[in-house]
Amino acid sequence: MLFFSKRPTVKSLLSVKPFVVFPLLALSSQAFAKSSEVVAGEAQRWGMNMPQGVTATSHEIYDLHMLIFMICVWIGVVVFGVMFYSMIMHRKSAGAVPSKFHESTLVELAWTIIPAIILVAMAVPATSTLIKIYDTSDADIDIKVVGYQWKWQYEYLGEEVSFFSNLTTPQDEIYGRVPKGEHYLLEVDEPVVIPINKKVRFLITANDVIHAWWVPALAVKRDAIPGYINDVWTIVDEPGIYRGQCAELCGKAHGFMPIVVHAMEEVDYQQWLDTKKVEAEELKLAMSQSFSMDDLYARGEKVYQTNCVACHGPAGAGGVGPSLIGSSITTGPMNGHLSLMINGVQGSAMQAFGEQLNNIDMAAVITYKRNAWGNNMGDMLQPVDVLNHKRSL
Amino acid sequence: MGDHGPAQGFGRWLFTTNHKDIGSMYLWFSFAMFLMGGVFALVIRAELFQPGLQLVEPEFFNQMTTMHGLVMVFGAVMPAFVGLANWLIPMMVGAPDMALPRMNNWSFWILPFAFALLTSTLFMEGGGPNFGWTFYAPLSTTYAPPSVTYFIFAVHIMGASSIMGSINIIATILNMRAPGMTLMKMPLFVWTWLITAYLLIAVMPVLAGCVTMMLMDIHFGTSFFNAAGGGDPVLFQHVFWFFGHPEVYIMILPAFGIVSAIIPTFARKPLFGYASMVYATASIAFLSFIVWAHHMFTVGMPIAGELFFMYATMLIAVPTGVKVFNWITTMFRGSMSFETPMLFSIAFVILFTIGGFSGLMLAIAPADFQYHDTYFVVAHFHYVLVPGAIFSIFAAVYYWLPKWCGNMYDERLGKAHFWLSFVGLNVTFFPMHFVGLAGMPRRIPDYALQFADFNQIASMGAFLFGFSQVFFLFIVIKTIRGGKQATDEVWESPEGLEWTIPSPAPYHTFTTPPAVK
Numbered sequence: 001m002l003f004f005s006k007r008p009t010v011k012s013l014l015s016v017k018p019f020v021v022f023p024l025l026a027l028s029s030q031a032f033a034k035s036s037e038v039v040a041g042e043a044q045r046w047g048m049n050m051p052q053g054v055t056a057t058s059h060e061i062y063d064l065h066m067l068i069f070m071i072c073v074w075i076g077v078v079v080f081g082v083m084f085y086s087m088i089m090h091r092k093s094a095g096a097v098p099s100k101f102h103e104s105t106l107v108e109l110a111w112t113i114i115p116a117i118i119l120v121a122m123a124v125p126a127t128s129t130l131i132k133i134y135d136t137s138d139a140d141i142d143i144k145v146v147g148y149q150w151k152w153q154y155e156y157l158g159e160e161v162s163f164f165s166n167l168t169t170p171q172d173e174i175y176g177r178v179p180k181g182e183h184y185l186l187e188v189d190e191p192v193v194i195p196i197n198k199k200v201r202f203l204i205t206a207n208d209v210i211h212a213w214w215v216p217a218l219a220v221k222r223d224a225i226p227g228y229i230n231d232v233w234t235i236v237d238e239p240g241i242y243r244g245q246c247a248e249l250c251g252k253a254h255g256f257m258p259i260v261v262h263a264m265e266e267v268d269y270q271q272w273l274d275t276k277k278v279e280a281e282e283l284k285l286a287m288s289q290s291f292s293m294d295d296l297y298a299r300g301e302k303v304y305q306t307n308c309v310a311c312h313g314p315a316g317a318g319g320v321g322p323s324l325i326g327s328s329i330t331t332g333p334m335n336g337h338l339s340l341m342i343n344g345v346q347g348s349a350m351q352a353f354g355e356q357l358n359n360i361d362m363a364a365v366i367t368y369k370r371n372a373w374g375n376n377m378g379d380m381l382q383p384v385d386v387l388n389h390k391r392s393l
Numbered sequence: 394m395g396d397h398g399p400a401q402g403f404g405r406w407l408f409t410t411n412h413k414d415i416g417s418m419y420l421w422f423s424f425a426m427f428l429m430g431g432v433f434a435l436v437i438r439a440e441l442f443q444p445g446l447q448l449v450e451p452e453f454f455n456q457m458t459t460m461h462g463l464v465m466v467f468g469a470v471m472p473a474f475v476g477l478a479n480w481l482i483p484m485m486v487g488a489p490d491m492a493l494p495r496m497n498n499w500s501f502w503i504l505p506f507a508f509a510l511l512t513s514t515l516f517m518e519g520g521g522p523n524f525g526w527t528f529y530a531p532l533s534t535t536y537a538p539p540s541v542t543y544f545i546f547a548v549h550i551m552g553a554s555s556i557m558g559s560i561n562i563i564a565t566i567l568n569m570r571a572p573g574m575t576l577m578k579m580p581l582f583v584w585t586w587l588i589t590a591y592l593l594i595a596v597m598p599v600l601a602g603c604v605t606m607m608l609m610d611i612h613f614g615t616s617f618f619n620a621a622g623g624g625d626p627v628l629f630q631h632v633f634w635f636f637g638h639p640e641v642y643i644m645i646l647p648a649f650g651i652v653s654a655i656i657p658t659f660a661r662k663p664l665f666g667y668a669s670m671v672y673a674t675a676s677i678a679f680l681s682f683i684v685w686a687h688h689m690f691t692v693g694m695p696i697a698g699e700l701f702f703m704y705a706t707m708l709i710a711v712p713t714g715v716k717v718f719n720w721i722t723t724m725f726r727g728s729m730s731f732e733t734p735m736l737f738s739i740a741f742v743i744l745f746t747i748g749g750f751s752g753l754m755l756a757i758a759p760a761d762f763q764y765h766d767t768y769f770v771v772a773h774f775h776y777v778l779v780p781g782a783i784f785s786i787f788a789a790v791y792y793w794l795p796k797w798c799g800n801m802y803d804e805r806l807g808k809a810h811f812w813l814s815f816v817g818l819n820v821t822f823f824p825m826h827f828v829g830l831a832g833m834p835r836r837i838p839d840y841a842l843q844f845a846d847f848n849q850i851a852s853m854g855a856f857l858f859g860f861s862q863v864f865f866l867f868i869v870i871k872t873i874r875g876g877k878q879a880t881d882e883v884w885e886s887p888e889g890l891e892w893t894i895p896s897p898a899p900y901h902t903f904t905t906p907p908a909v910k
Contacts, residue, residue, distance in 0.1 A: 047843055048827035050763055065760045072750035079721065080743060086725045087739070092661065098728040102663040111718045112711055119707045122757065127700060129759040134696045149536075174839060176445040184444060185841050209532040210626055212691060212766060216832040221762045223692045225627060226531065227620025230693035247691075247766040247834045249525045251532060252452045255837030320452060 051216050054237050054263075058219035060129050068122055075118075136231045139201030143192065147204075147211030147224035147246070149351060150253035150310075154192045157203075161276040164356065165190050166306050167256050171314060174256075186243040189306065191260035195269035196236045204230045208351070209251060215244035215261050223248055236263040252320065252349065253310055287359055287383050293367070296380055300368025303361045308369075311349060316373040320349060330369045331377055337366055338381065338389050354390065359383035399900055407502070410494035411900065412479045413797075415501050419476025420790075422504060424866065426468030427783075429512070431859050433461035438821075438855035441848050446839055454838035455523035456515060462526025466644065467551045468508055470782045474647040475500075475558045477789050478586050480797065482562060484891040484898065485580045487571025487907045492564035500557035507550035514540035525836060527637065530618035530629040534610045541611060545604045552597040559590035559597075566590075571890070573909035577668065580889050582650030584671050588678045589646045592639045595682075600636040603629070627692050634685035642681040644778060645745075646674060648785030649716060652738045655792050656720050658887040659735035660727030666719040673712035673719075680709050690761045699758045706756035710749065717746055732884075733807030737788035740780055740815055748776030751826065766836075769829025775822045787814070787865070794872055795879035799897030802872040810868055813861035820854025 052062045090096040142157040148164075155162040165188045172178045174185075181187070194200045204213050206224035214221035218234045236242075244259040264272070291299075305314075311321030316330075324330045329337050341362060344352035353362065363381040370377040399405045399414065409415060436457045440448050449457070479497065483490055491497045514521035519538035522528065533541060566587045570579070579587075606629075609615040616622025618629045649670075657664045664670065686694060686702040694702075720742050729735070751773040755764050764770060787810075795801050824847035829835075833844045840848065879896040890909070894902050 046827075046846060047831035048847075050830045051832065061759050061763055064757060065754065065763065068754050068757055068760065072753060076746070076750060079717065079746065083721045083724065083739075083742070086721070086727070087729060090660075090725065090727050090729055092728040092730045096726075096728040098661040099726040100662070101726075102665050102723075103667070103669075107722070108666055108669045108715065112715060115711050115714045119710060122753075123704060123707060126703065126757045126759055130696065130699060130703075133759055133762070134699075174446055176447065180444060180842060183841075185839060209536050210529055214766075214834070216763065219763055221691050221765055225620075225692065227624075227626065228693060244832070245834050245837070249455070249529070249532065249836045251523075251536060252455065254455075255451065255834070255839050320450075 053217045053219050054240065054242065055218050055234050056237075057133055057234065058217060060132070061219045064125055064129055067125065071118065071122065136201055136233045138199060139233055140198040141194065141200045142203060143194070143200060144203045144205070145192075145213050145224065147206035147213065147250070148356065149208050149251050149349075150246070150257040152213070152257065152259060156273070159273060159277065160280055161273065163190050165192065165260070167258060171309065183243065185256065186245070186258045186260070188258055188260045191241065191262040193262045193264060193269060193272050194236065195266040196239055196263050198266065199233055199235050201231055201233045204232065207355075210248050211246050211250045211257070212248035213244075213259060214247040215242050215259055217242040218261065221247055239264050256310070283358065283360070287387065290382050290384075291360075291363070293380050296364045296367040297371060299361070300364035300366070301372070303357065303365040304368055307353070307357070308365070316369070324369055324375075325373045326375065330375050334379060334381065335389070337370070338386065341366060342390065342393070359386040362386045408498070410490070410498050412483050412491045412494070412497065413898065413900065415497050416476045416479030417797075418501055419472045419479060422501070423469050423473035423476060426464050426472065426508065428862065430461050430464035430469055431862060433457045433464065435855060435859050437461065438852040440838055441840070442852040443849060444840055444842055444845050449838070451838045452520060452523060455525075455836070456521045458836050459522045459525055460512070460515065463511065463522070464508070466526065466640070470644045470778070470786075471555065472504060473786045474586075474589075474644070477647065477651070477786070478558075478562055481793065481891065482565055482583055482586060483569070484894065484902055485583050485889055486566060486569060486574055487890050487903045487909065488565060488569035489901060489904050491561050492569055493561045496557050497561055500554045500561065503550050504554050507547045507554065510543050510550070511547040514543050517543070527633060529633070530607060530610070530626050534607050534618055537611070542608065545608050548604050549601055552601045555593050556597050559593040562586055562590040563594075571903070571906040571909050577671070578909065580650070581653035581664070581667070581670055582647065585646040585650030585674050588674050589643050592643050592646075592678055592681065596636040596639045599632060603632045603636065606632075627689075630689050630692060631686065634688045637688065638685040639678075639681040641774070641777075642677060644782045646678065648741065648782050649674060651785045651789045652720065652741050654889070655734045655738045655788055656723050658884050659732060659738075660724045660729050661885065662723060662727035663888075664719070665722040666715075669715055670719055673715045676712040677709060680705060680712070684709065687756060687761075690758045691765050703756060703758040707753065710753050713749055717742060717749075732791075732804060733802070733811055734788045734792035736808065736811045737784045737791065740811070741784045741788065744776055744780030744784070744818075748773055748781060751776065764829065766834055767829040768825040768833045768835055771835050772822050772825035772829055775825070779818050779822065784814070790869065793891070794869065795883045796891060796896050796898055798873045799879055800872050800876035801879050802868055802876065806868045806871070810861060810865050813864065814858060817854050817858030817861055821851050821858055822854075824848075824851045
């Protein structure tokens with residue numbers, strides 16, 4: 001705490017920083033500054049520092065970062081100052097005559113001990129911050145976070161609410177066929193929702209390879225590792241939408257599995273949670289119902305666009321994955337198609353969707369694939385068929 | 394034996410046991426790998442020039458980041474230092490050749506095969522390695538492309554080459570020094586290589602064990618790194634980084650030795666604190682074994698582990714600082730001139746120190762939660778490796794090339810190469826600090842819009858830096874083919890036995906050991 005009682009000092013140091021580090025850039029971006037809005041826009045565009053974030057932890061980490069940074073800058077100023085001084089003053093072309101000195105135990109001792117003391121001064125606040133970060137006790141809400149190739153699943157423990165969160169940026173934006181939106185690559189279909197001013201604990205794990213769950217504004221980053229459950233916590237101060245990305249290389253679409261956290265007032269959160277619970281109930285009921293071909297086809301198309309399109313292409317013609325048009329699976333026996341969807345293909349990018357899609361979505365997407373793009377199999381699958389098939393495995 | 398010349402034709406290179414021939418082959422091989430790894434880097438930077446996917450698909454992008462790392466680490470930097478060791482260590486300690494010349498031939502000649510194997514994976518079905526140069530399991534085992542087996546075999550061969558090279562270097566230094574050359578009289582390049590060689594012998598077998606466990610997991614049904622079979626993906630990271638952290642010092646300690654030779658020559662003043670340089674190098678080597686988990690602050694280690702690895706890592710700043718202070722004090726009140734080797738060495742000291750600062754920031758575990766796996770890390774390790782390892786190699790080539798080939802390089806061209814590289818490197822890597830802090834993860838083929846401007850600048854810098862190295866190739870070839878005759882001393886009273894022999898260095902040197910006072 002020693003170093004954090006005077007936060008303004010650290011902040012005032014911050015304002016010096018761009019001028020120390022990158023004077024030309026700072027000047028040129030000032031030249032653009034016509035109004036405060038432009039300044040804000042430019043600051044976002046040329047964002048060059050760690051965000052201060054919206055939690056006590058993120059503020060502490062930011063201060064720690066700036067403290068260490070400024071210590072480094074001042075050491076740099078002194079060390080490089082001496083260096084440039086001798087490069088200017090002790091040039092042969094300026095007639096400098098070399099001295100002969102080449103050792104001094106006293107000097108060596110001094111520049112061993114002084115840095116060691118500075119390091120201790122750095123270690124004290126770092127240790128205190130770390131101890132706070134590691135205190136995951138007494139959480140108000142537990143959310144299990146599971147990394148999949150390439151999406152996140154959120155499960156509100158004890159609430160029966162669970163959903164996947166997929167990238168919604170369209171392929172057309174990624175491939176430059178249409179202009180990119182404001183939150184390009186940082187937008188999802190269902191953000192994880194948390195209340196503000198509550199201690200939310202995230203229990204992080206993964207289903208396939210290692211991922212990492214990272215939201216800069218919360219200063220939370222933790223690896224999602226198969227077979228491990230890591231816990232981290234956050235208390236968000238202000239409502240808002242906070243965006244992050246997977247931070248551990250996890251395969252092809254590593255750059256395409258963002259994280260969006262929607263922090264809201266406690267009452268709004270409760271309302272959202274109740275709606276989700278009702279939805280879950282409705283879904284349970286719907287599992288036993290039968291759907292028409294048109295309903296399944298329409299729903300299946302949506303499921304396809306979210307889950308399958310990255311590998312099999314928007315028109316089923318393939319890409320990384322094989323083409324689905326007239327393939328032995330999509331135009332083969334229904335049971336084989338269903339088994340493959342549930343279990344995936346070992347050793348390939350084809351995942352086991354049995355756990356990822358609910359029975360309705362599974363039935364719908366299979367029905368869609370068997371009837372889209374001229375496959376015209378004419379058959380369809382009901383959620384209850386999926387259930388029976390899973391039971392028979 | 395003294396007038397015994399090299400054999401004729403290709404056989405000279407294939408069967409040679411001469412340390413100078415083998416050194417040259419290492420250096421040429423390393424430069425070829427440097428260009429190849431550079432092309433991979435330019436593919437990455439071209440794709441990242443603007444947001445969106447333009448040139449390559451993500452799966453190929455991942456192969457490029459992986460191959461860039463592997464080729465630069467194992468193909469460019471390490472063989473370049475072994476090449477310099479081959480050329481210089483016998484001449485510096487007054488030995489006629491390396492202690493184990495035939496093994497020397499072997500340790501070079503298996504390298505081209507290792508890299509042929511590694512690069513061939515790019516043309517295989519499923520593509521080459523795409524899991525990053527750190528190849529974390531299970532992405533590199535259960536989820537890897539089939540070519541991973543070739544990758545494993547290639548890594549084994551590279552490891553064997555490195556181990557043989559290190560045994561040779563240790564045997565040479567410990568047994569073949571000229572009479573009177575006590576350990577504490579050895580040039581620092583010899584000292585740093587002696588310590589580096591021990592690091593290599595200690596950690597290369599660990600890497601071999603690591604990839605062998607991968608091989609078992611992939612083909613023989615074991616579950617070392619597979620959680621579903623009772624294994625542990627985090628074990629992989631511990632084993633990998635127990636190799637990986639000393640590995641980064643393997644790539645920088647010889648650089649320390651080079652700079653410690655060059656700065657005194659051009660400051661016309663003896664190196665300040667020789668003994669403390671030796672002790673600092675040894676301390677860094679020791680510390681390199683107990684800091685590995687700072688690469689893993691976010692895996693969820695217990696707090697005691699986090700604290701230990703944080704403190705140990707911060708401690709490395711002390712001996713590293715000692716080295717920097719010694720170099721600067723060597724320059725202080727000297728009589729400096731700024732020929733190309735000196736320019737590269739000065740840039741080394743400044744930019745490596747900047748990389749050290751960001752390293753210190755990364756050591757702070759709570760702050761690392763924000764930095765980890767972002768472009769801030771990419772900026773950090775490129776600042777220690779490019780102006781660190783690579784610049785020191787350039788400095789060494791300019792400094793000793795006249796001794797090797799007998800001709801002076803063109804000073805104006807050398808300086809032009811320096812400034813192009815210097816500007817290119819800073820324009821490439823400095824903005825990466827900013828995008829990293831602002832939240833851009835590493836190893837992504839596409840990024841959110843707020844990172845666009847700095848990425849564009851970085852890409853332009855990368856192409857400038859890349860093409861400057863073709864210019865370097867031109868300068869070296871031009872120097873070998875002709876130029877002003879170099880004197881035996883080459884520079885103004887440089888220290889060391891290598892300057893007492895003629896330029897170019899005869900095919901066999903020190904067949905009778907020199908007397909060292």
